[in-house]
Amino acid sequence: MTDALVISNIVLWVAVLALLVAVIALSRQIGILYERIAPMGALMMDTGPKVGEAAPVFDLPSLGGGHVAVGAPAARATLLFFLSPTCPVCKKLLPVLQSIHAAESRTLDLVFASDGEMPEHAEFRQRAGLGAFPYVLSAELGMSWRISKLPYAVLIDERGIVRGKGLVNSREQIESLLTARDLGLVSVQDYMDRKIAKEIA
Structure with a gap:
């Protein structure tokens, strides 16, 4: 019985450590993606008055x-x-x-x-x-x-x-x-x- 408890505790700790490593790895990937993906500005259509021109009144x-x-x-x-x-x-x-x-x-x-x-x-x-x-x-x-x-x-x-x-x-x-x-x-x-x-x- 005691051996079973020890083994289950070891397995649980291994699982927790594996999850911790996975979270750290995912956090790093999110940071990399954040740097690579440019901010999305307003989608400018190439029609109508252009930026820098006078607006129609x-x-x-x-x-x-x-x-x-x-x-x-x-x-x-x-x-x-x-x-x-x-x-x-x-x-x-x-x-x-x-x-x-x-x-x-x-x-x-x-x-x-x-x-x-x-x-x-x-x-x-x-x-x-x-x-x-x-x-x-x-x-x-x-x-x-x-x-x-x-x-x-x-x-x-x-x-x-x-x-x-x-x-x-x-x-x-x-x-x-x-x-x-x-x-x-x-x-x-x-x-x-x-x-x-x-x-x-």
Whole structure:
């Protein structure tokens, strides 16, 4: 009986040590993968106004009243977010956008854009708690940016110049637009390409 207990304890300790070695090995592999996989920025489509060009200017009525000069020079940069009430990813990103705006409110305005029927959007705007933000409806605005998929974000600086744009599905992709602007780059992918080119050279 005693021999059986000793043997079972030895087997258990061997199993625990084997698991510990496996966890350490997996942790190392995760670290290697993290270094190899580049950060994924907003997926930039090669259509519409290009980064570095002047944004098209639209003077549009907001659902909350008043008008919004989208793309015009302003006191702060503008994050223009194209969404739809039926887009689940758009809805998921709304708290993220509000959080980013709260952190960047001194230098960034947030404008929501879509097209469609006003009653549907007015109800969605109220339900989503977007009353504090301009919300414009304009098919022409979407067409000028060649928006084919949602959610899509555009960063326009104070001078009305496009600083970043792309299809966004996560906080990281939205923040990549701001990061690229701060680094003076077209996109995060552009930064990674430059970094890889330097390492190769």
